[in-house]
Amino acid sequence: MTASNRPALVEGLETLAGRYDLILCDVWGVLHNGVNAFVPAAEALIRFRDGGGRVVLVSNAPRPGASVGHQLDGFKVPRQAYDAIVTSGDLTRLAIEERIDKVVHHIGPPRDMPMYEGLPVRFGTIAEADYVVCSGFDDDERETVANYQEKLEAMLARDLLMVCANPDLVVERGNVIVPCAGTIALAYEEMGGRVFYAGKPHAPIYDRAIAVGARLKGQEIPKDRVLAIGDAIRTDIAGAAGYGIDSLLVARGIHAEELRAHQGPLLSQHVQDWVDLQPVKPQAITDALSWAA
Known part of the structure; x- marks a missing residue:
């Protein structure tokens, strides 16, 4: 295309x-x-x-x-x-394997621990760690980056690399937008911290x-x-x-409100006006992924 x-x-x-x-x-x-x-x-x-x-x-x-x-x-x-x-x-796990002799500090909820499964990983505090893996917020429905400010400052003081296991800033859960690990990583990067982003x-x-x-x-x-x-x-x-x-953007996702996707059929002019403001553009846009209309 x-x-x-x-x-x-x-x-x-x-x-x-x-x-x-x-x-x-x-x-x-x-x-x-x-x-x-x-x-x-x-x-x-x-x-x-x-x-x-x-x-x-x-x-x-x-x-x-x-x-x-x-x-x-x-x-x-x-x-x-x-x-x-x-x-x-998967890519985070490869980064962990490359540092298997190092101590890691994990930031994120218990549900993300399978990425370490079967690996002889040594966990430690920020003061003990050689690097940090961030997979998300402990409680993404209540916490903000402010809850992690003290940790980020301690990491920056030791110049610790952060491996960001989920570069997304936000994700849609039902009809609610919740923050992801990328939000914490971006804050650390803006403070001057070193970040490796494992995904898109x-x-x-x-x-x-x-x-x-x-x-x-x-x-x-x-x-x-x-x-x-x-x-x-x-x-x-x-x-x-x-x-x-090439890329196809699905409108009924995290940009649904901006694209007015929940208000009815996509309006061509409104979509084009929104796309004109974006730093990158898809080759095509659809309301929600389907085979045919």
Whole structure:
């Protein structure tokens, strides 16, 4: 698809599918909202795979891909909708393995601990740690970055590297927007701290996902045959643009209010006005992922 400052408004994936061999699809905000699965989205990916395409789910979840797969099972997202899952948790685990002789301090809730499973990790306080892994807020419904200010100052004083296991700033949970690890990481970076971002919009997760897709397809896949689908300008769309692949923005995600997606059909002029204000632009926008209108 040719790059344009005026993304096409499309009613379904069917209109784009023939141009691509591989889809890199976001999970939260596209396939589910943390409460309910989006059945038409899964059906669209199944149709794409039935036509010979491959689908790799690319998530900023701070957990291994297998763990995300189990979560999708719980939402009743069929496994036929995708071929593989690559997560920022997978890349975080690689970063941990590279530092396996170091002491780590973890910031985040207990549900993210599977990223350490089976590894001889040594945990410690900030005063003892060689680096920090941040997977999110302990309580993302009540806490803000201010709750972590003291920790961030102590980390900065020791010049500790933070590995951010989820670069998302926010995510939609049901109809509520909650903060993610990226919010804490950004605050630390703005203080002068060193941060390694394990997921989108940074290149390593795309390198890994496309390599997985090529292996599944049994051949190299040119970038112009890859489509990224997601609901976030800062991660999904910026990551695709930076990597040189096309993208499809799903309006009914974290930008739903800005795009007035919950007020009825997308209004072309309002969408274009909003896109004009964004630092990066998708090649196409759809209301919610589906195969056809």
